[in-house]
Amino acid sequence: HLGINYYDANPDSSRARARNRMGIRSDNDDRLTFADIDNTQSDTEWVLETAVQFEGLRFQTEYFQRDFSGEDDSGQDSSVNLNGYYGQLSYLLNGSREYNKSSGKWGKPSQIGAIELFARYESSTIDADENAISDDLNNNVDGIFVEDATNNFKTDAWVVGVNYFPVPAIRMSLNYVEYQVDNIDTSSSIDNESVTDNGKAIMGRLQYSF
Numbered sequence: 001h002l003g004i005n006y007y008d009a010n011p012d013s014s015r016a017r018a019r020n021r022m023g024i025r026s027d028n029d030d031r032l033t034f035a036d037i038d039n040t041q042s043d044t045e046w047v048l049e050t051a052v053q054f055e056g057l058r059f060q061t062e063y064f065q066r067d068f069s070g071e072d073d074s075g076q077d078s079s080v081n082l083n084g085y086y087g088q089l090s091y092l093l094n095g096s097r098e099y100n101k102s103s104g105k106w107g108k109p110s111q112i113g114a115i116e117l118f119a120r121y122e123s124s125t126i127d128a129d130e131n132a133i134s135d136d137l138n139n140n141v142d143g144i145f146v147e148d149a150t151n152n153f154k155t156d157a158w159v160v161g162v163n164y165f166p167v168p169a170i171r172m173s174l175n176y177v178e179y180q181v182d183n184i185d186t187s188s189s190i191d192n193e194s195v196t197d198n199g200k201a202i203m204g205r206l207q208y209s210f
Helices: none
Strands: 002-009 014-020 032-054 057-071 077-092 097-100 105-109 114-128 153-165 170-182 198-208
Touching: 014 077, 014 114, 032 077, 032 114
Parallel strands: none
Antiparallel strands: 002 032, 014 032, 032 057, 057 077, 077 114, 097 105, 114 153, 153 170, 170 198
């Protein structure tokens, strides 16, 4: 399928942020907030996506661009531009997913004991005015700062994993994530631990669909 989406809003002084989990969900929902505008006056986004499936082999990709602008809490004009993309390749060892034309997405495998292997790469660039950059980039941890407020942020993440469907309603997932964030101040430290601009994680998930 091929999909195009365009969004244009007049938020009327609502808040807009550029945030990223780097593919990792935590109990405290830690995220990096690269830009934050309190009084947003314009917010536009467009997305182009495509996906294709050949029996058990499936590929999908998406490109987006978003621009929002307004004023910070001191009344200064601020603007933020984001763009990025991802590509994902997966292979279902014993079967395929049915495609729902009305909703434009794939459903669960119908086979019992289906195993799906996948790899995903995603990248984004955030270009924000200096006064739109958050004082502290992590929403829960103090001490993570921008290295150079005049430069862009860039994020990259690799994810590889496996999904196991013992029955169609249950999915068991195991993912490995490796990420890199440019323009983080790695000279600072938190509780005598040096701040880094990269990391790795292993995550497991059990999901049941009613």
